Amino acid sequence: MSKEIVLSAQNVYCSYGSDDVSIKVLKGADIAIRIGEVVAVMGPSGSGKSTLLHALGLLERPEKGKVFICGEDGWAMNGRKRAELRNRKIGFVFQFHHLLEEFTLKENVMMPCLIAGESSEEAAGKAERLLERVGIIHRASHFPSRVSGGERQRAAIARAIVMKPDIVLADEPTGNLDTVTSAEIEKLIMELAEEGRRSFLLATHSEDLASAVHRKVFLSSGILNESE
């Protein structure tokens, strides 16, 4: 496997439901993402984009297939090692930001560092620098419920990259935002990808976002294709 590849998936199968009523969502999906590459996964609602991201992000075990993160087989290791891999190598951005409501934006951004065992001071320093970078340092001590949707998503992006992960998986990062804010977030994602030679895999409906990425893949009938 090439050292340039940060994430690869081979023949991934996922399905929902019980044995009686099973809906097959992924039917042998394959993908490889290189360092610094920004890839958009496109497809209609219900096509399995979120499921794909969850399987690739080691959040949902596929029925079949392998997922490699920086060359390590993510589903072949134990739960603790897999959690460590998620913490250090993978960042997540969710459509509905999923910030922890009981914590301020700064504390939310600090959280992955604290999970990694870093001290509060070290984590706070990193969080402040990133909040400054994404333009919401003035909201650092605010709780998620007290800031706008765009500011929440900026905080979520800061949280996703605070551990300097090799790959960021973003599930509809602009799906819940207005047009102007979406454009700002899209610009921010592309800048962050450029700055850190960081790879992004974005599940999106947005043609604007898709047009800005390096490569697009289409999820259709449970299989990823390079063209629609």
Add this chain to the structure above:
Amino acid sequence: MKQKHLWALARRHVWSDSNSTVVRMVSALSIAGVAIGVAALVILQAFMGGFTEAIAAGLTAINPPLHIYVPGGGHMDDFDLGVVQSIASGIPGITGVEGMLEKPAVVSGAPGTVSGAMVRGCSSVGLTIGMDLARELNVTAGDEIRIASTAGVEVSGMGRVLVDTIVVLVVDSVGDFGIEEYNSSLVLLLGTARDIFRAQGELTSLGADVSTGTDPVMASELLNSALYEDYVGGGWPVYMSCIPYLAFHGNLFKALGLERIAMTIVLALITVVALLNLSSALTMIAMEHRRDIGVLRAMGLSPSGVFRISILRGLLLGGTGGAAGLLFSWISILAVNRYFPIKLDGTVYWIDVLPGVFPVATALTVTLFTILVCLAVSVFPAVSALSRSPSEALRYE
């Protein structure tokens, strides 16, 4: 993740403003339930234990902890005292043996007052009169009382009662012996008692003292065994036995103990119900924060971290309830003892006021039990959180 950060997560999950009103209400009620359960158990033990201790202290206030007697009520005298003193000197923990003479007498104090009372002669210093008797005779320290012995009573051929042994004594002090029965008696020197009852050399019983920390039951068994060896082994026609003084009231203490156990079981069941309520509060909190746990797992929180957060939530709720219960019980006991004493009828219960003694060992046991049960009921939400994939938790709304 460091322990202090896990604590912070658990604390904010439990006390979060974002929790629904129902969850906050159930949490508050379950904490209150645990607090009330713990407080009820501790307060019960405080007053039941206080009552038992007060009775035991009262009974041993003027009675030595070990009682030596002749089975069947046989005669005892100074010779027996000497023998027992000699035997007891070899028993560790026994500090001394004294002879006692206890007989009823008629006592009068201020003009127009008269009462029947038990007169106890022992190695006491001076004459101490029980507070109830002093009140009845209207006397205090320094006043004179007259004691008429039944030993000097003669009935003449004309049917007149002649009392020729009336001793006038000065009260040295008025004592509170703790128990109503004893507060209606008086204690004086053995020699004086023998004069009053014309019983030179006579003793009604022997009493032995033990050193602090010595178990009276253990000491009595040792002395009893030595007495048996000496008397029966030595071929004497009579022998003596020793029992702890409180054993005379063994049935009373057994009844009190049984009542205490029964009430403890009832209150412990109430506490268990409160802890089950706490279990549902924990489950609801876990449901409210299911997605948060999914997010934390996506950020790399390990399965053990998820487990520990759940356990810490239980510890927080149970610990808060337990601590609140302890504090409430401590304040209640203090307040009752100081400001709202529970009055009892001394002629029925022996003591006038029910004392509350904060039971440290019981309180710690109850709190520890509560915390252990809280940990146990936290396991289900913890296992439930781990049984779901992070993906499933993230999709939870």
